Amino acid sequence: ATARYLAALAGTATVALVGAFRRWIGDVGALVAAALVAISPSVLYFSRFGREDSLMGLLEVALLLVAMSWLTRPSRWHPLAAGALLAAAFATKETTFIVGAVTASYLVALTVAQAWRRRGRAAAPPLTVVRALRGPGGRWWLLGAGAFALVFSALFSVGFTEPGGIVDGAVDGIDYWLSQQPVNRGSMPWPFYVVLLVAYEWPIVLLALGGLVRVARRPTPALGLVAWTAAGNLVVYSWASERFPWLVVHPLLPMLLLAGLAAQRLWDERGTTVLPVAIGAALVLVILGTNAVRVVYREPSNPRQLLSAVQTTDAVPALRDRVESIAAAAPPDAPPRIIVDTTDSATWPWAWYLRDLPVAYVDLAADPGAATGADVVIAMAPNVPALVAPPEGWRAQPFDHRAWWLPDWDHAGAGDWLRWFATRETFNPTGATEGVLLERVGIPGGASSS
Structure with missing residues (x-):
């Protein structure tokens, strides 16, 4: 703020x-x-x-x-x-x-x-x-x-x-x-x-x-x-x-x-x-x-609102709270190992939200092995198949990182625009960058232990 x-x-x-x-x-x-x-x-x-x-x-x-x-x-x-x-x-x-x-x-x-x-x-x-x-x-x-x-x-x-x-x-x-x-x-x-x-x-x-x-x-x-x-x-x-x-x-x-x-x-x-x-x-x-x-x-981050352009979705603050709860539940001398994927400029807003936590920022598209042994990984969805899961396995929660709407200007008719003006109902699909929150199963403070 x-x-x-x-x-x-x-x-x-x-x-x-x-x-x-x-x-x-x-x-x-x-x-x-x-x-x-x-x-x-x-x-x-x-x-x-x-x-x-x-x-x-x-x-x-x-x-x-x-x-x-x-x-x-x-x-x-x-x-x-x-x-x-x-x-x-x-x-x-x-x-x-x-x-x-x-x-x-x-x-x-x-x-x-x-x-x-x-x-x-x-x-x-x-x-x-x-x-x-x-x-x-x-x-x-x-x-x-x-x-x-x-x-x-x-x-x-x-x-x-x-x-x-x-x-x-x-x-x-x-x-x-x-x-x-x-x-x-x-x-x-x-x-x-x-x-x-x-x-x-x-x-x-x-x-x-x-x-x-x-x-x-x-x-x-x-x-x-x-x-x-x-x-x-x-x-x-x-x-x-x-x-x-x-x-x-x-x-x-x-x-x-x-x-x-x-x-x-x-x-x-x-x-x-x-x-x-x-x-x-x-x-x-x-x-x-x-x-x-x-x-x-x-609806400040709703992609159907053209004023919003490209915005971080409402799912991100909730995931921040989840990561913070995991960090708070860990012993002071053994903080969780947290990895944030930087692919597609995904560093932001995690660099601000998680600024007080020990986070490593890595391009997992170029170096998927950097996530090996991590307790929490926030990855872009296309990079997840290349990551090595821990023995306990991952608990995965998909989310949309950013969302937007690019109107199909070439094919939209007057009726499409009138409907959007009245209801903000889009006439072609919205887009998003997809991410996945990966938590090591059984980690204190994680979803499976709460």
């Missing part, structure tokens, strides 16, 4: 930070957006997940806030804040390059559009981006560059103890990301994020579309950036061939702000009664809350 504290804290901070957007999306809009961040199934799931995407989401929201403030009213503090946040984002996740590319493309598009509309007007005010760039002044731009360099260097050099990390941080992240594009890690096609959003977040998507219409009808540079970021992130992440469910957070977060903007408009146009708005809000809460409870709390 401690490994997920940072993700949980970042998710909580994101909820609070959304309140700062009320200047652009209104008081009610900011409150609704914050509530949606708190109950969004995807954001909530990955705020309880031992990955960096929750923290990266917080940094993206903070950078978006700074950029919107900068476009609205340039100030001297903007380069400092942007530089420090951007450096922290680079140290968190290589998708910062996407953040930079999407934002830069918007600034270029905004400048071109404004210049086109103002052509021939001699007294036209300065372009928004030009005004924003000039606003802080050269001295504060230098300070902002210094803030970026300081934070970037401190983080990538581990507090200036590993200077070589600075160069690695500048090139290794993007090199690795680019190298993964031909591989298609995740094995999902380009509509993957659209499917996730429709399956888990469809009330937010509908509200976000309403917010997009609001921005199109009454555009401002700041709100235009939100809309551009939402659409741009969805396009870029769908285009990039490395597709995993945790990446859906990045297009979703700006959509949540657009949803808040739509909620503000609905509130402003409510008329004399709030009943329709209250009913709509209750329906959104019930739908999102039901989806969130199901995937986050009831």
Whole structure:
């Protein structure tokens, strides 16, 4: 659980930070957006997940806030804040390059559009981006560059103890990301994020579309950036061939702000009664809350949930308890000999669960003899026939180590997807890596002696 504290804290901070957007999306809009961040199934799931995407989401929201403030009213503090946040984002996740590319493309598009509309007007005010760039002044731009360099260097050099990390941080992240594009890690096609959003977040998507219409009808540079970021992130992440469910957070977060903007408009146009708005809000809460409870709390490792990707199954903690009971029943001077198979990266999560026990980690596919004489062996199923059983024999308990579902995108029809949306019933089999817990018969604390 401690490994997920940072993700949980970042998710909580994101909820609070959304309140700062009320200047652009209104008081009610900011409150609704914050509530949606708190109950969004995807954001909530990955705020309880031992990955960096929750923290990266917080940094993206903070950078978006700074950029919107900068476009609205340039100030001297903007380069400092942007530089420090951007450096922290680079140290968190290589998708910062996407953040930079999407934002830069918007600034270029905004400048071109404004210049086109103002052509021939001699007294036209300065372009928004030009005004924003000039606003802080050269001295504060230098300070902002210094803030970026300081934070970037401190983080990538581990507090200036590993200077070589600075160069690695500048090139290794993007090199690795680019190298993964031909591989298609995740094995999902380009509509993957659209499917996730429709399956888990469809009330937010509908509200976000309403917010997009609001921005199109009454555009401002700041709100235009939100809309551009939402659409741009969805396009870029769908285009990039490395597709995993945790990446859906990045297009979703700006959509949540657009949803808040739509909620503000609905509130402003409510008329004399709030009943329709209250009913709509209750329906959104019930739908999102039901989806969130199901995937986050009831079925977080169920492969039928596409948010789960590949997860350790619920059988593993129970087997951990079994191994710990065997170790606890052994004499202090004669602990059991425990072998864990490392084939197919099966070391994890045993390396964490059994960290306090005397465990040997061996690739039993390459060295099956290493398990000879062991009291407990956690092996991958294909390796078991090659293992030498003790004279007493083994008690074997098969289990699924990890489980996943790769939808058959090429052959699934509309009815298959509708059934999955409604019931999470898969239309092709799920997959798993199969393992076997082997206990020496008669070992103290084992199943046969309990």
